[in-house]
Amino acid sequence: MMGTSICYLNGKFVDVAKARISPLDRGFLLGEGLFETWRTYRGRPYAIAEHLARMTRSAGRIGIDFDPDEPWQERSVELARRNRMLDSDGAVRMTITRGRGPVSLVLERTEDPTRLMLFRPLEPGLGAAKRDGVAVHLVSVGSGVSERQRQIKSLNYLPAVMARTQARERGCFEALYHLDCGKVLEGTTSNVFAVKRGVVRTTPISMGLLPGVTRHKVIKLARSLAKLREEVLTLDDLAGADEVFLTSSSIEIVPVVRVGRRKVGNGRVGELTRGLQRRYRENVARELDLPIELLGE
Ligand SMILES: Cc1ncc(COP(=O)(O)O)c(C=O)c1O
Missing domain, CATH: 3.20.10.10 (D-amino Acid Aminotransferase, subunit A, domain 2)
Structure with a gap:
């Protein structure tokens, strides 16, 4: 689908078809994660600081490590570029999860939280x-x-x-x-x-x-x-x-x-x-x- 072929996953830009997330990811098993969607205009993210702030607050409340000062803005622009969306508008959906952990309901800090950014086109119509x-x-x-x-x-x-x-x-x-x-x-x-x-x-x-x-x-x-x-x-x-x-x-x-x-x-x-x-x-x-x-x- 146009604009969604490359994603950002845990530090790398990868083909969506080849991206892999562990079956032990607690986001997948328990819905233990968060997401944010920001709009991009000609590839430029809008109000990304506010979205990162909301994610940081929410992550703090459920004990997932999240650093808003990583270069998310640059990554968002790069994601748009790699999906050839610098000349049109779309949205970036960022998902973070607690990552791999025991299959148990008890909340535990994990070493490798999952960070995913997907580019998506705007809603038709x-x-x-x-x-x-x-x-x-x-x-x-x-x-x-x-x-x-x-x-x-x-x-x-x-x-x-x-x-x-x-x-x-x-x-x-x-x-x-x-x-x-x-x-x-x-x-x-x-x-x-x-x-x-x-x-x-x-x-x-x-x-x-x-x-x-x-x-x-x-x-x-x-x-x-x-x-x-x-x-x-x-x-x-x-x-x-x-x-x-x-x-x-x-x-x-x-x-x-x-x-x-x-x-x-x-x-x-x-x-x-x-x-x-x-x-x-x-x-x-x-x-x-x-x-x-x-x-x-
Ligand atoms: C339940 C809910 N309310 C409101 C909104 C609108 O929020 P925002 O203006 O930050 O996109 C969203 C966005 O996805 C939502 O999921």
Whole structure:
């Protein structure tokens, strides 16, 4: 597949078809690992420092050694170069695991944690999704969030795979998690915002959400354009919103025009969402020192 033929694995760039990970890797056996995905524009990683910081925090919490000061930025650029992605946009997915260890549930430090970076193309149809807006599907995660441990980006994405698959089967771009009581949390790999009468709202991280890098950037941008409140969103808020949008590193800002069967607002992409999309892009172009028209989808 274009852009994914070479990966970085434990210090070397290798052909994906030849890369090998031990059957005793605890990431494989127990999901004992973490991942981060950052976007690249013309091969240049965006907000990599924030992603490495989140990985370092999460690694610390589960006792995996991770050094953010290794030359990850240079490796990310080299990975894009080797995958011939310096003239277009994509994303880098970094996975780290505890590495080889005993087949036991007890947490032990290992000598050789696994570090993998894969290049991946952007989602097909992302440009149309950003322009025209998308539908989202609602998935209940029960009555509590404590077991979900969303604040670390661990490898345990099975619920996300199931929810996203259900969403796609219904023609929806993303699935949004909510509690039985109607509180809305986040998407499977995105954060969610709603706009009502010019006020932008998003559920606080303290509800057990992943602290999205893009969420943080969009909160700052939204504060410069409108009123912003970090408050728990409910299903009723989504149903009554004028605008809803999703954020994540690889998709940036994607407008939502339908939640389940209901239209959002008048069913068209709202002005505030458009304004945020533009401002976000301007910031990317400025921070990466790239002409804005060179940024892809
Ligand atoms: C559960 C979850 N929430 C939110 C996000 C968005 O985070 P970011 O903006 O850092 O990409 C992700 C990203 O994959 C995620 O997995």
